[in-house]
Amino acid sequence: MIRFLKAAARGIRQELQAGQSGWINLNGGDAWSAGGHSSSAGKSVNASTAMTVSAVWDCVRKTSQVLSTLPLALYEKGEGDSRIKIEEDLSSILSESPNREQTAVEFWEGMTAHMTLRGNAFAEKLFVGKGLVGLRPLLNVTPKRKANGELEYNVRDRGKFTNLPADKVFHLRGFGGGDGLGMSAIKYGANSIGAALAADDTAGSVFSNSMMAAGVLTSDQKLTAEQRTQLQTLLEKFIGSSKAGKTLTLESGLKFQQLQLNPEDAQLLETRRFSVEDVCRWFGVPPIVIGHSADGQTMWGSGVEAVMLSWLSLGINPLLIKNEARILKDLIPVEKRGRWYVEYNREAMLQMDSKAKGDFLLKMRMGGFMSGDEGRDKLNLPRRGGNSDELVVQTSMGLVDLLGKEDK
Numbered sequence: 001m002i003r004f005l006k007a008a009a010r011g012i013r014q015e016l017q018a019g020q021s022g023w024i025n026l027n028g029g030d031a032w033s034a035g036g037h038s039s040s041a042g043k044s045v046n047a048s049t050a051m052t053v054s055a056v057w058d059c060v061r062k063t064s065q066v067l068s069t070l071p072l073a074l075y076e077k078g079e080g081d082s083r084i085k086i087e088e089d090l091s092s093i094l095s096e097s098p099n100r101e102q103t104a105v106e107f108w109e110g111m112t113a114h115m116t117l118r119g120n121a122f123a124e125k126l127f128v129g130k131g132l133v134g135l136r137p138l139l140n141v142t143p144k145r146k147a148n149g150e151l152e153y154n155v156r157d158r159g160k161f162t163n164l165p166a167d168k169v170f171h172l173r174g175f176g177g178g179d180g181l182g183m184s185a186i187k188y189g190a191n192s193i194g195a196a197l198a199a200d201d202t203a204g205s206v207f208s209n210s211m212m213a214a215g216v217l218t219s220d221q222k223l224t225a226e227q228r229t230q231l232q233t234l235l236e237k238f239i240g241s242s243k244a245g246k247t248l249t250l251e252s253g254l255k256f257q258q259l260q261l262n263p264e265d266a267q268l269l270e271t272r273r274f275s276v277e278d279v280c281r282w283f284g285v286p287p288i289v290i291g292h293s294a295d296g297q298t299m300w301g302s303g304v305e306a307v308m309l310s311w312l313s314l315g316i317n318p319l320l321i322k323n324e325a326r327i328l329k330d331l332i333p334v335e336k337r338g339r340w341y342v343e344y345n346r347e348a349m350l351q352m353d354s355k356a357k358g359d360f361l362l363k364m365r366m367g368g369f370m371s372g373d374e375g376r377d378k379l380n381l382p383r384r385g386g387n388s389d390e391l392v393v394q395t396s397m398g399l400v401d402l403l404g405k406e407d408k
Contacts, residue, residue: 039194119182
């Protein structure tokens with residue numbers, strides 16, 4: 001057994017040494033549940049610890065849920081810049097069932113969460129012959145650049161290591177990507193996230209370990225060792241948040257003197273408030289989106305609506321464009337490029353705003369861009385046919401030069 005273990009260890013070392021001669025690890029030492037990145041607050045930050053911060057959790061959750069629930073369709077270009085929605089196997093993989101276990105929403109939600117946190121998300125392309133039949137998420141992946149410049153992916157799955165070539169991996173990159181990889185928010189934002197982790201720990205320590213009536217007891221009399229032990233035992237009955245409100249009875253000249261500041265006086269709560277806003281910057285999510293408002297800021301009104309629209313335009317839409325481009329490059333067959341493309345339905349982001357959607361449909365109808373039945377399709381109403389499927393345009397406007405002149 002000992003000889004077997006030594007031989008296995010030598011084999012692993014030789015494999016690693018051989019790999020190091022022709023590979024460059026581009027993953028930056030990121031880890032999901034172990035290791036991670038050190039922060040100035042003394043906390044190790046990785047995906048698991050970062051997600052224990054409520055602001056990080058909600059930023060990742062909101063971004064992932066918005067993107068994954070937008071309809072995604074496959075189109076083919078027609079004559080005169082027209083397009084036709086096509087139902088191919090690829091369309092089903094992208095918008096219905098990417099693999100045996102997941103729905104499309106679950107798949108894209110997970111991929112977006114990984115990309116948002118670590119800058120990269122990976123899925124294995126599943127083939128039958130040359131036809132793509134599915135996408136399987138990959139978690140423990142180390143991208144490597146071979147000596148010839150090509151990317152290859154080292155995957156640890158169920159205790160086994162496998163090297164997958166680039167044409168077998170669907171790789172979503174986040175912000176950056178100059179070296180072929182996206183930049184990790186938890187790596188570059190380790191100090192901000194670490195400070196939030198430290199603030200949470202400090203707050204927990206304050207409320208769990210300190211007396212709620214924090215201070216010291218003084219007396220003009222000298223206490224014996226036995227009396228000090230008895231007093232300490234007594235005080236332990238008043239320590240902890242569950243003991244808040246209990247009355248402490250003092251005797252024998254004991255006096256209570258408050259020393260410890262409460263969390264708000266110590267600016268602990270202010271520190272935690274700033275941590276929320278700082279974390280939001282790293283993930284490009286306005287604090288109002290995750291339920292955090294600045295002092296004096298309302299959670300309702302036109303100002304908040306403008307913030308939400310700004311997030312959808314500057315935060316969500318760039319991610320949609322990146323996904324569309326990556327799908328076009330990696331998943332659409334080479335012979336179909338230039339004719340096939342995918343597109344998210346951005347109008348679905350207006351679904352919950354009935355006024356905005358009504359204004360949009362009215363303008364599209366009156367401007368001649370959409371028929372009545374096409375508008376009813378977007379409202380999931382049955383078509384009426386007849387004139388409802390005709391394009392109309394408002395014609396009450398006329399040329400200024402013709403005003404007041406009679407037809408001759």
